[in-house]
Amino acid sequence: MHKTLSPPLTSEFEKDVHKGLTDFPKHLSSKYFYDKKGDRLFQDIMAMPEYYLTNCEYDILETYQHEICQLFSKGPNTFNLIELGAGDGKKTKILLRHLSENKIDFKYLPIDISQNALDQLNVSIQKELPQVTTETLQGTYFEVLESIAKLNGTRKVILFLGSNIGNLLHHQAIDFLNRIQELMTDDDLLFMGFDQKKDPQTILDAYNDAQGITAAFNKNLLSRINSELDADFNIEDFLHWEVYDPETGTAKSYLVSKREQSVRINKIDLNVHFKQWETIHTEISQKYDDQIVARLAKKAHLKIVTEFSDTDNRYKNYVFKKSST
Ligand SMILES: C[S@@+](CC[C@H](N)C(=O)[O-])C[C@H]1O[C@@H](n2cnc3c(N)ncnc32)[C@H](O)[C@@H]1O
Structure with a gap:
């Protein structure tokens, strides 16, 4: 037959x-x-008044840019600023500008699954911050992160903004954080946004x-x-x-x-x-609260170094290091 x-x-x-x-x-x-269309629609979402997440995180980075950049630049020599799911990098540029104005030696490595998002990001950085050494990397988070972690001994500061972690169920988030932790050394930092529980x-x-x-x-x-x-x-x-x-x-x-x-x-x-x-x-x-974030971190063998929040505690950015336990 x-x-x-x-x-x-x-x-x-x-x-x-x-x-x-x-x-x-x-x-x-x-x-x-x-x-291409989805990237554009997401930019429209970020500009909507209802989508408070972007403004909250923008405010945190704007208000605490000095403290955050001091944390990033504390440590031996230069570092790679690696961003997972960089998108349009609008918020990250606050930090890129501060770091470069303060003559901090670093390289920006944005990772994204969308080549279109990376192309646009590259053009805008060349225009607004041409002094920032940038290398865009297309692929999924771990495909790229694993390949660059192997490359050299340069210190890593890993950014994961926009509460993108929220796309994962807790057990997946623990796996995800643990995989990042395994690629970190004791000098590396992980800087992440977590949208907080609030009025439903x-x-x-x-x-x-x-x-x-x-x-x-x-x-x-x-x-x-x-x-x-x-x-x-x-x-x-x-x-x-x-x-x-x-x-x-x-x-x-x-x-x-x-x-x-x-x-x-x-x-x-x-x-x-x-x-x-x-x-x-x-x-x-x-959506998260301090207790949930602490639990996820502990299970992924990370420790919380510090945290930054907006005035109404609607959104928080936490800084993690590899934990010795
Ligand atoms: C919600 S947007 C956030 C962008 C940016 N981090 C921000 O906070 O504005 C998510 C971004 O992550 C990228 N992305 C989603 N899943 C990904 C994956 N598995 N690997 C790499 N990039 C991914 C998307 O293309 C998009 O640019």
Whole structure:
């Protein structure tokens, strides 16, 4: 009997889409939000009044730039400032400017999965801060971090801003922090943003704005599957839905199928059936408090050196070192 073979799943995107849409319940990874259109939509999100996270972290970096840069530059010789998921680097530039104005010797190494984000970042740094030695590195966090950690003995200051850690469940966050910790030496620092628990309505509004920018960002995952994997998702047949559980501090984003429907994804030879009101889980945005951060750090063999917060304690940046225990 002649059997037609399915095309092999070559890219990670193809594999993840196939797995996520054949699992129950369905899911897709938030790391695929960021193509050219997704990068632009995320910049629009950061500019929305509801998305308080960017302004809080911007204020912290602006207010404490001197203290933060002193911490970074304390230690032997030069250092590499490595940023995981750098995006447009708008907040990081506060630190880059302060470091370079104070003639601190360092190299900036932004890592991002999106080449488009890195290209734009490179152009803007060349224009605004041409004196900063920059080398952009495209890839996923650990692909790149592991390759550069092996390279040389230069001290590392690792930045992970925007509460991006919140895209991970606690056990994944511990793994993630532990992997970073294993790549750190005793002189290295990790500087990270953690969005804090607060009025649940403020959190819901940040991920479900009145203009529908977050909805467009979430639905861009489906547009991306349409264009890159030759699929026929009707975007209007899905709605963006956000929930927040104040007990666990977890905000979750979904795409919900408004009707029963079937979607064809040609490139991975997959037909996906949706019942009416069936969901695709796309993102978690975890919120924290000091106790949770201390627990994560301890389990990942990190110690908290210090922390910086905005005036209302809505957002915090913590500085970690490798712990000896
Ligand atoms: C939410 S944005 C935050 C950008 C920036 N850190 C900030 O705070 O404004 C996340 C960035 O991380 C990148 N990113 C997401 N997942 C990634 C991964 N697994 N590896 C590398 N970069 C990733 C995205 O392309 C995007 O530029």
